[in-house]
Amino acid sequence: xxxxxxxxxxxxxxxxxxxxxxxxxxxxxxxxxxxxxxxxxxxxxxxxxxxxxxxxxxxxxxxxxxxxxxxxxxxxxxxxxxxxxxxxxxxxxxxxxxxxxxxxxxxxxxxxxxxxxxxxxxxxxxxxxxxxxxxxxxxxxxxxxxxxxxxxxxxxxxxxxxxxxxxxxxxxxxxxxxxxxxxxxxxxxxxxxxxxxxxxxxxxxxxxxxxxxxxxxxxxxxxxxxxxxxxxxxx
Amino acid sequence: xxxxxxxxxxxxxxxxxxxxxxxxxxxxxxxxxxxxxxxxxxxxxxxxxxxxxxxxxxxxxxxxxxxxxxxxxxxxxxxxxxxxxxxxxxxxxxxxxxxxxxxxxxxxxxxxxxxxxxxxxxxxxxxxxxxxxxxxxxxxxxxxxxxxxxxxxxxxxxxxxxxxxxxxxxxxxxxxxxxxxxxxxxxxxxxxxxxxxxxxxxxxxxxxxxxxxxxxxxxxxxxxxxxxxxxxxxxxxxxxxxxxxxxxxxxxxxxxxxxxxxxxxxxxxxxxxxxxxxxxxxxxxxxxxxxxxxxxxxxxxxxxxxxxxxxxxxxxxxxxxxxxxxxxxxxxxxxxx
Ligand SMILES: Nc1ncnc2c1ncn2[C@@H]1O[C@H](COP(=O)(O)OP(=O)(O)OP(=O)(O)O)[C@@H](O)[C@H]1O
Ligand SMILES: [Mg+2]
Numbered sequence: 177x178x179x180x181x182x183x184x185x186x187x188x189x190x191x192x193x194x195x196x197x198x199x200x201x202x203x204x205x206x207x208x209x210x211x212x213x214x215x216x217x218x219x220x221x222x223x224x225x226x227x228x229x230x231x232x233x234x235x236x237x238x239x240x241x242x243x244x245x246x247x248x249x250x251x252x253x254x255x256x257x258x259x260x261x262x263x264x265x266x267x268x269x270x271x272x273x274x275x276x277x278x279x280x281x282x283x284x285x286x287x288x289x290x291x292x293x294x295x296x297x298x299x300x301x302x303x304x305x306x307x308x309x310x311x312x313x314x315x316x317x318x319x320x321x322x323x324x325x326x327x328x329x330x331x332x333x334x335x336x337x338x339x340x341x342x343x344x345x346x347x348x349x350x351x352x353x354x355x356x357x358x359x360x361x362x363x364x365x366x367x368x369x370x371x372x373x374x375x376x377x378x379x380x381x382x383x384x385x386x387x388x389x390x391x392x393x394x395x396x397x398x399x400x401x402x403x404x405x406x407x408x409x410x411x
Numbered sequence: 412x413x414x415x416x417x418x419x420x421x422x423x424x425x426x427x428x429x430x431x432x433x434x435x436x437x438x439x440x441x442x443x444x445x446x447x448x449x450x451x452x453x454x455x456x457x458x459x460x461x462x463x464x465x466x467x468x469x470x471x472x473x474x475x476x477x478x479x480x481x482x483x484x485x486x487x488x489x490x491x492x493x494x495x496x497x498x499x500x501x502x503x504x505x506x507x508x509x510x511x512x513x514x515x516x517x518x519x520x521x522x523x524x525x526x527x528x529x530x531x532x533x534x535x536x537x538x539x540x541x542x543x544x545x546x547x548x549x550x551x552x553x554x555x556x557x558x559x560x561x562x563x564x565x566x567x568x569x570x571x572x573x574x575x576x577x578x579x580x581x582x583x584x585x586x587x588x589x590x591x592x593x594x595x596x597x598x599x600x601x602x603x604x605x606x607x608x609x610x611x612x613x614x615x616x617x618x619x620x621x622x623x624x625x626x627x628x629x630x631x632x633x634x635x636x637x638x639x640x641x642x643x644x645x646x647x648x649x650x651x652x653x654x655x656x657x658x659x660x661x662x663x664x665x666x667x668x669x670x671x672x673x674x675x676x677x678x679x680x681x682x683x684x685x686x687x688x689x690x691x692x693x694x695x696x697x698x699x700x701x702x703x704x705x706x707x708x709x710x711x712x713x714x715x716x717x718x719x720x721x722x723x724x725x726x727x728x729x730x731x732x733x734x735x736x737x738x739x740x741x742x743x744x745x746x747x748x
Binding site: 224225226228242244247248252254256257258259260261262263267271272274275276301 | 413416419420423424427428582583584586587588589590591592593594745746747
């Protein structure tokens with residue numbers, strides 16, 4: 177579903193990504209890990225076609241990005257909340273969903289607001305929202321058109337365990353339905369729930385595999401130890 | 412369709428932000444009112460055409476404070492109509508008739524007295540006087556009013572439009588919107604439509620206030636005035652959003668005002684630049700406000716129709732089209748589709 181071939185990118189002279197190859201199947205939940213500044217967000221923006229890499233190609237559904245017909249196939253949640261603070265949650269959601277939906281717009285809007293626990297706050301302006309509520313609204317916007325592919329940059333950072341659980345339940349439901357989900361995360365607990373993981377460091381994929389395989393391979397009980405194993409290896 | 416979605420959102424945001432709305436409508440009204448209190452007449456060398464005058468009268472006139480030319484009736488009337496000359500002196504059944512152009516801020520009283528003096532006449536009644544455009548009570552406020560209306564609309568749309576596009580970029584919503592299936596031209600079009608509708612309201616209020624409350628001189632049709640202010644507003648918006656790409660924050664946007672906005676005021680005809688060297692005049696020709704101001708003056712002071720103003724309308728459309736295309740191009744930095 178998502179295919180990255182030899183992605184290399186530089187900002188000015190600084191090399192941010194180097195020869196990244198990632199293949200994600202339909203219906204997979206794929207976790208992208210890595211220390212801060214390792215290039216996760218950059219890679220995500222390249223997948224959405226917002227950033228054109230210096231080298232390499234991105235394919236979604238076997239078609240090369242950037243391509244306009246592919247833009248409605250994925251839902252994107254950026255690391256920074258991109259919301260209009262003067263408008264209410266409902267108006268924000270309405271604006272973004274209007275690019276995709278017509279007939280079932282209202283039902284879908286209500287549905288994603290319920291999943292993210294924002295239904296009762298829908299008429300409040302986003303300016304008066306807490307950080308976590310803004311995060312949830314961004315996620316609701318990414319999911320509203322029920323896309324085949326979800327590309328989510330740290331979707332659950334700053335959320336409480338209750339909301340987090342409800343969101344993960346929805347991720348698994350979507351997975352059953354065949355949706356492909358890519359998330360970046362710093363939470364090892366969440367990484368554990370992914371089907372497959374890739375670890376990025378200094379712009380390179382230094383490990384890839386399923387959580388259980390990693391634990392076996394590195395003889396540890398937790399993913400945290402795996403992460404520290406990679407992170408501490410610096411030299 | 413996507414254009415409408417963007418436009419609707421912009422209008423919603425606008426009416427949430429009451430202060431900006433007030434700024435765009437109340438501030439121009441306030442400044443126009445202050446100007447109305449302050450402005451008075453001023454003067455410059457008058458240009459007078461003489462038709463079929465005795466040689467000695469021509470010489471007498473030319474020795475005065477005026478520039479005098481001899482023209483045939485038809486050319487003279489045409490020049491008077493285009494406000495190229497300030498007055499026309501001709502003989503009507505053996506009586507001198509002075510026709511004052513009337514829409515330029517010349518001291519009409521001065522022209523009248525010097526002509527009477529030159530002809531050796533004491534009594535006012537000897538020369539009959541008519542106004543071609545305008546009337547006796549038109550003053551500097553009426554003359555500069557149309558320019559200022561154009562200026563304020565340009566200024567506030569430039570600023571508010573530029574800042575909202577900038578915020579869209581710094582907040583990340585621009586990038587987020589470009590991650591949807593929208594086309595770049597649809598985003599720009601939505602901005603133009605949303606702002607266009609809002610500035611239509613703004614223009615109506617400013618023009619009505621100027622004409623009916625401040626009693627600004629206005630002989631033309633309202634819809635023509637609004638058509639021109641609309642063109643000016645759209646040009647201002649496209650210039651503002653384009654320049655906002657080169658600003659990192661709101662403060663840098665403000666820095667464009669002395670560079671882009673203020674010079675336009677100087678060259679747009681608020682101060683007469685006819686006497687200046689030609690390269691200075693060329694500068695004025697590169698500025699959208701020049702054409703907007705000329706057109707507004709033509710409509711409000713001389714009741715010209717859009718046919719008379721096709722050059723100005725054409726130039727405004729050109730500025731608008733070029734800057735809009737550049738905007739669509741500039742968005743390539745964010746998405747190459
Ligand atoms: N627009 C940009 N211009 C220049 N450098 C950039 C830009 N965006 C990111 N970088 C650099 O690229 C590198 C990777 O950044 P990126 O945001 O992809 O990291 P990340 O893995 O998402 O980090 P985090 O976990 O903190 O979100 C960093 O060194 C950053 O400084
Ligand atoms: Mg990041």
